[in-house]
Amino acid sequence: MLNRTQEPVFKQIENIDFIKAEKYLLKNEIPVFIVNAGEQELVRIEFIFKNKAWELEKPLMPSITNAMLTEGTHSLSSAQIASKIDFYGAFFQTDYNHDRSSLNLFSLNKYLANTLPIIKEMLTGSIFPEKELKILLRNQNQKLKVGLEKNANIARRAFTSALFGDTLYGYANQLKDYDQVKRENLLAYYQKVYQPKNCSIIVSGKIEKSVLALLEDLFGNWEGFADKEDLKVDFKSSQEKLHYIEKPDALQSAIRIGIPFVNRKHPDFIGLQVLNTALGGYFGSRLMNNIREEKGYTYGIGSGIASLEKAGYFFIATEVGVDVTQNTLAEIEKEVNLLKTELIGDGELSLIKNYLMGSLLGSLENAFSHADKFKNLYFFGLDYGYYEKYIHTIKNITPQQLKDLANQYWDYNSFYKIIVGKM
Incomplete structure (x- = not known):
């Protein structure tokens, strides 16, 4: 019987073992990092891109472009994309922060040959349809309106603005910014950033040999150009404390x-x-x-x-x-x-x-x-x-x-x- 009146023995943590990522290069030199572990036949594949060319006049370009990746391609509508991914019990999401943007897929290994081509289509053939763009901008605008009613959100926005000024790290989105988003600007940013030379792929889960072969087949011949312009963050903090x-x-x-x-x-x-x-x-x-x-x-x-x-x-x-x-x-x-x-x-x-x-x-x-x-x-x-x-x-x-x-x-x-x- 467990004696609940006695404290369990406390042990110091001596060592922590990390499952180290193994690096591969596709034919077009996209780096692929594999973290192979787990018993479940599940894999997560992240396509990660460095943000570039942030402009004060177009402050929403990185975040809106990333959010619109799932909203339609040359051959698939947003509903068709969601239906196909859901049919195979998979899940996808976009992720954005100040430095990087990503498109991530969670899929069973046995269905990866069916789900991964859909991700490729989003990365290479997104069209940013006007209808979906208007809906997204309206929703984001409303979300900001609600957020501006909360003191904590106002304080957070004012804080980063005081620290980093009108840079990507400090700028606080304004309601008027959503009215200035144009489809052609999103397409231009998409074509600049979502390129193989700006891509890193991180694969984690139970990785079979077929996963790397499939990535090579789908993305190894992905052609594009290298935009050498790096994101600059030259900030000047506020003088007022x-x-x-x-x-x-x-x-x-x-x-x-x-x-x-x-x-x-x-x-x-x-x-x-x-x-x-x-x-x-x-x-x-x-x-x-x-x-x-x-x-x-x-x-x-x-x-x-x-x-x-x-x-x-x-x-x-x-x-x-x-x-x-x-x-x-x-x-x-x-x-x-x-x-x-x-x-x-x-x-x-x-x-x-x-x-x-x-x-x-x-x-x-x-x-x-x-x-x-x-x-x-x-x-x-x-x-x-x-x-x-x-x-x-x-x-x-x-x-x-x-x-x-x-x-x-x-x-x-x-x-x-x-x-x-x-x-």
């Missing part, structure tokens, strides 16, 4: 605080992740203990480090009652400064290290998650040695090193502070 957007009828204030920061390629990034975890990176963090558990000002507060390809940022985010907005800001400042003036205790640091190691191990549950970890390396020009350094840093970082990092990177007076609501 405090951005207050008053909402007279607000019951809560949305708070977002932070600064432009290092990204995953920087040697201090891993140590700063440990430091951030102490401040607000997990449920037992100092911000949660103080502002939620002790003060009761909020349901949740957290901090994080966002790693973009050409930049990064550190942020603290929460929503609190308008009557405690000022008190919350004071407590956030106090917690930041404590990490700069006092050493983290051994017990707290041990808990943080165990949490981070457990989170890393728990995030590697299947082939898809191993592929996601590989993407964190590949698109930042890193190798698997990064994760060896990650584990070593977490295990060995000291309270003094964390205090030094806090003093080097955190100056509360230099933080951008966005408050939407009432102060």
